[in-house]
Amino acid sequence: MAVQLPSSFTQRMKDLLGTEYKQFADSYLETPYGGIRVNTLKITAESLLALSPFQLEPIPWCPTGYYTEEGVRPGKHPYYHAGLYYIQEPSAMAPVELLGVQPGDRVLDLCAAPGGKSSQIAAKLQGQGLLVSNDLHPERTKALAKNLELYGVRNAVVLNESPDHIAAAFPHFFDRILIDAPCSGEGMFRKDEDMVKQWEPETPAKYAAMQRDILRSAASALAPGGTLVYSTCTFAIEENEGTIAEFLAGYPQFSVVPVGGTGSFAMGFGELPGTARLWPHKVKGEGHFMAVLRHDGTPAPIVEPEPEEILLSISTRKNFKGKPAAKPTVTRVEEVRSKGGRASGKTTSGTSRDLQHVSVEVALAAYGDFINEQLGWEPAGHPVLFGDHLYISPLPQESLNGLRTIRPGWSVGHLRNGRFIPSHPLATALHPSESCRSLSLSTSNGEAVSYLKGETLAIPLERLSVRPGSTPKGYMLVCIDGYSAGWGKWQDGMLKNEYPAGWRWT
Template sequence: MAAQLPSSFSERMMDLLGTDYNQFADSYKETPNGGVRVNTLKISVEKLQALSTLELEPIPWCPTGFYTEDGARPGKHPHYHAGLYYIQEPSAMAPVELLDVQPGDRVLDLCAAPGGKSTQISAKLSGEGLLVTNDLHPERTKALAKNLELYGVRNGIVLNESPDHIAAAFPLYFDKILIDAPCSGEGMFRKDEDMVKQWDSGTPAKYAAMQRDILRSAATALAPGGTLVYSTCTFATEENEEIIAEFISEHPQFSVITVGGTGSFAPGFGELSGTARLWPHKVKGEGHFMAVLQHVGPKVSAEERDQAEVKLSAVTRNTNKKGTAHIKSANKPEARRGKEGKFSNKSAAGAERGRQGSGEEQALAAYGDFIKDQLGWEPKGYPIFFGDHLYISPLPKERLNGLKAIRPGWYVGHVRNGRFIPGHPMATALHSEESCRSVSLSSTSNEAISYLKGETLLISQERLSIKIGTTQKGYVLVCIDGYSAGWGKWQDGVLKNEYPAGWRWM
């Protein structure tokens, strides 16, 4: 790397690594490794390997992850725009693997932007259960929401909240929690020279204070018997082993589960040897730290957790006089969709009244007509309206009251002049067989690129896949090599492009 490592950082690493330091320092002369992770919500690992022209080498700690060759440009291929894989640094794939997410789990990704680990969690959920994904910074939630939409996540909710507000709203609720904590980023020095420039000797202590607060909040949101994975991309022990040791001493209901694995994981330091580290001089990846924490209480059913949640929420409302946890003020729903897809509390009561009666019923009727014609089946979930925009949420709207919801669920579209207009995220989450009309474009043809650029296509009727009883004219799910990419509208051999401008191939 071109940037000079800070002398105080190098001195600390010498003390930490001893005789391994020279090998560690030499690793900074190497080119960082690139990687992709297969999106199994859309395609299996085996089918992607057979379909892709990329040279893929398996990543030891992630069964869906692969190294890409130096100079590869996986983002410049139609398969990327169809959401078949996520471009991700190889070491960053490890924390979710340690979380051991199972279909049906309730999962919280607390510091989630830009969304790589959230898409990985979603793939493991296989469309079942719930993912609440969050980031504290409003600007970063835009990329987070877009990535979940691109990769076809139907059961995810995107929040822009502080960890303590989420913990107060969901006490003892989640089976699994991931904290990919904000950190000093020392493990990314080789990959991102800006991280080097922003670092000084006081940076680890600054982040450690943040990390303590995040962990304490997460502890109250995890259900008894649940699992919490804490990870950073830094080497500093005060952000890693010391943080975990302090947390365990304050929370005796948690214990560290020793990380096993493939032989790639090195043990943590001192008494926290059960934690894990990825070192850039020992693996093909950047620096990472991971700790798996288990709540030692007996596992309880979702129904029992919901009952405990009601009791704890009542206590919170009585003790939190200022309502800072947003429980007390929970009767102010996020009601209006802004230009950037955010919702504000402004005029919530008026918006709520406007959704009552015939207005909402007509909108739902228009939506019902669309799915009858286009899908032939009804997506499961709770319909939530923000103005004319409709989401299908894995949670009823009351569960999100008082929280800043960027995306309260799967965005399926909006109603205009009494007609339902399907949204792009609806298309990207569908499989070709789930749509009554579809057409597949080859990734090796100019047609696929033209579609991704927003151009109109000439498509003969013979190329359309149409279910029996469905007319040819109407919305068509446009696929690339059989995998959904967006909408088009077909009539008389012309496919009008519905691919949104902000997503187009540049």
């Protein structure tokens, strides 16, 4: 084998697979399959196929997923930086397809980092409804937030919370919940040798205990009649069928919705009727387990909230063409930052120091002036101010009180010396028609890469797309072959580059 597998693992797999074990073992001699998934928030699958510079083969279980050829590096193309596709292991695309997300649903992705499945859910929501993407590990939320920003997601909240706290804050709230559970990772041994090094015989039992706790919390957060998909990338029965069987025994209001073995899903079946496994010797992908659970509509147990320091933000609603609809109650907040530099809000009650912050009225007035001049339309949602950073949230501010919030919504910009500075995530989520000014750069002549490297470009006036009644001077939505990538500022034939340093092509 190309990968040296632990002997206790191979013996268990021989017992589990019997005569199929040789086929399974031979699959470790094969190169893992690569894939991309089209981001339909920005482009259709058909359009990407027409533009794609590399060969793509459809993935049977995901209508927007495609295998890439061996040796292809899709992350080294400007289309990746424009958020047109997500690089994702093919089997990992299956759980969200089973979740059955529809536009307008309220969806919770409980173990979301680095964001592949959350971006897949967001594409299915098509900007409608709500996505709450959570991860328990603070460092992992950095990649989660950045990926949702890159792919132009407008209706997501990013949390760094424990599942039981989320269940307490949102009892019986979500229509659909995805648990891509932390696991022993046995299904990834072929793809990631570090997973092999970290594995020990007792690892599956350790993760199974954690998985049972997550499932119980999810049961309390799911709305009556809702759907929950549980998935792992491991082969261990105690983490898969065993975990689900124990959950069903304690929660009789849930039942397994059988995963069909025909149509787009060609997979090996699990030991628990209705659940499914993707085996690397049967499909072109790594090992996965999936179970679809449906609530019958009867009340589920509610997790009692635990005392916790309340995290507050400032929010208000406003008619952006005039003054605030009502004078807001302003709570001063102390800005705190995690290791990743993500802003949160924290009450300062009982402290001797009160940091000065931008007033809500000033922030919203500057934002209103910007969107009237730059967009000409008002993004829907609840304005939330963290320090001097403004977000448009799909949830009212009070819904997030008491939760560790990394991103309360769509980051739209911040204030600097009384002026509103648009954010990079605002640009990546816009379509060219939504901005009064836009410019499309080409991938064929190198100018798109120059922009992604942060360079200043000479751009004649006639190349700009300017809405009637607007002037070319000011913020320009810069696109790559027609798809938004970031901001620039045009004046007198020169485009000043506003692409963030931390995102640039290297």
